[in-house]
Amino acid sequence: MSAPLPDPLPVVSVGAGGMGRAWLQVLRASPDVELVGVVDLDLDAARAAVADLGAPDLPLGTDAVELARRTGARAVVDVTVPVAHHPVTTAALFAGLPVLGEKPVAATLAQSLSLAAAAEVTGQLFMVSQSRRWNPQLARLAQQVSALGAVGAVSVDFFKAPRFGGFREEMAHPLLVDMAIHHFDAARYLLEGEPVSVYCEAWNPPWSWYHGDASASAVFEFSSGARFTFDGSWCAPGAETSWNGSWRVSGEHGTARWSGDDEPEVDTTAPVPTTEVTAHDGIAGSLAIFVDALRSGTVPGGEVHENVLSLAMVEAAVESAARRERVLLDDVLARAREQAVAEETRDDVRAALEGWGSVREALVGFAPRAADTSP
Template sequence: MDLNLSAAQAAVEEFGLRDVASGTSVSEVAAASGTRAVVNVTVSAAHHPVNVEAMFVGLPVLCEKPVAPTVAEGLSLAAAAEVSGQLLMISQSRRYFQGLTQLKALTAELGDIGVVTTEFFKAPHVGGFREEMAHVLLVDMAIHQFDAVWFLLDQDPVSVYCDEFNPSWSWYDGAAAATAVFQMSGGTRYVYTGSWCADGLETPWNGSWRMNGAGASAAWEPVAELLSGAASVSAVSHQPSCGWPGPSTTMLAIRPWIPVMFTLDPHRVGGLQRAWTARARSES
């Protein structure tokens, strides 16, 4: 289905497909093809009308993030799913990356979590509708990290302050940079800083993560994970750089391909220093 029917037909021809129904509405294509479900990968502004039409003709929907560009449209879609009795599922695939799952598994080692930070700096020239979006970084990209921290902490956001802007050299029409500070339900603060027009010193697509807890800190730098799906869990003892003696600070690190050492603070385990290496098994 596409509002531009010639584009839909061109895609069918490009992939050498036959007997593929095409049309400009969900109900039209569903009636012609016997469709049993809808995968909605339209631009975010079209999510609401496409999803509502699909659900009210009796079709469950898997929709690309975000659920909608506004809270009001998101609530309307939730109501439409309840009234129609159809499943509406939003694809937030980044939460299933192995490194993030491993980081979540290590949070118990950190104690109470005070602060989680994500830095995201990329400079893609993607063209098309994204370069015309009003809130391109927040709506199209930062939503991945916001969902990931929700999964990571098992805490709900209760308040947020956000400052978004568009740098003078940006090639986007809308705001391509932002800093947001979330207060989570458990008291943790989540700080996101990002830019989609940051040439040089770019971060991974999933961002650079740091968690600070009462007993230790953790970092996730998912350098190769988008390509491989594999990551290593590793950790190192980080000694204070100052000259006076004191307990070691434990840093847990998650980096693809790099196994390192994890040392517990000897003052926390009765003077017995324990160390081991840990490396995650790659998932197929």
């Protein structure tokens, strides 16, 4: 039997960049956890981050597992760049440490499937912080959608004009890869069923300051028969939408709308549930839900198996834009599994991947064991 979890839960955080610093602030402020160490390959960056945090004596290291053992941490928060998600999270899971990781699950869908299999093999919880899902207004929109009966169409408009500089402006598909996953994940949250196919077009307007395609339109078919339409651009100055997008959901008993910033509105004669929604929000909400899941043994939203299909929607949309034709999600998942098996270096994880029937069944039907949080 594993030892009970300390309260607060001691954690180490990996990554001292911009997002890593945001997480450090949340971790220090949370009553649920105790930040006991910070990891970064650049120790000078880690030192600067903890100094700015007002905690210059926090232990530092370049290896999450080693620092967790040295400090007694019982979980890892992975805020590294996407290419590091797979090695950092795999090492932590096999060291007996549950992981809360920043989106996306990993740099590729294949690596994401490997991490889902690693969570199965180790029995550890790996939850992805898809932070925009933890929005009380989105939860109230979901309540309204539940009153609409069968849903025929969901649409979101997302038009912003950020000038990030850096890597985003050099990406081949900055909007689809770096941002649209939030909207795709929210659509999965709102709709019954899962995505089946997508047709997507992506392009770059002549005035764009991005190297790659900063605009895109995509239509997803869901297993319920509903269609989800995404229209967006990252180089659309004027009359900008919320970062959450502007939503419309059409069902047999009416329509619900959400500006992305204000309370959602519904036009229906059907009764709408009025139960209180969670107060969790943003990355602080992700953290609270992660800790609660560890203590209760429940499976949280954002558990790796549940989250992978949001990244699959991204990869399928990018593929559709390149091929200029409709793409089936199951084909994308099958090819990603083949790639994951070919790239896998652990025999036990490879065996788990090969033991899945269809990838979709493995993701949708998996019920993780309660995470063993023993050191």
